[in-house]
Amino acid sequence: MYSFTGIRFKKETAKRFQEFSRKHFKSHTEAMSTMLDFFFYNEISPREKLGPTGRTIEASIKKRINAVIAIMRDMEKTQTKPTVAMIESLFQTEEPKKKPLILEKKFVEEKKEVRFREKQNQDNEL
Template sequence: MDSFITIRFKRETAKRFQEFSKSHFKTHTQTMEAILDFFLYNEISPKEKLGPTGRTIEAKLLKRINAVIAIIRDVEKTQTKPTVAMIESLFQSEGPVKKPLILEKKFTEGKKKVRFQEKRNPKNEL
């Protein structure tokens, strides 16, 4: 059986350690071994900063993604849509609209005006 040793911690630190230990490991010894192994294996000190956190990296990524979306929308508005419209107009099967000349007179076929009428003689009607 392994022997135990007493280490003195402040009450608040001991409580934090016990809560952490209960949530992740079976015993306090396993917890302390895992913590020490982590620092030794990764060759880092608990006092040094590891760099930006996940939240700050996420915020930076979201800003960059929003900037890329804005660039893509601008390209669509200024380049893609006008180009597509020009290409569609080239491939449309409709012929050009024929505009009438200024000198050309338009005659409506539906309403023909009678130019000449016979004179009625009031004597012949009786």
């Protein structure tokens, strides 16, 4: 069986440790042992500052990602889509439907047909 020893802590510190230990570990001994191992293996002191926390790093990364997304959307709107549209219009293989370019030609052609008939009628009369 394991032997236990008592350590004196202030009430506030003991309560904080108990809450932390219950939340993350099965026992207080396991919690204390894991914390001591963490500091020993990583060769750091609990008094050292490790720099920015995970939350601050995450927030700054999210800001950068949002900025990159905004830049890419702007590029897509101002550069990519117009360029793609121009290239597609250059490589379109569909031939436009043939339409008469000048509407007056039809009118002139119609008159020619009528004139031709009139001339035939005149020739037949002679």
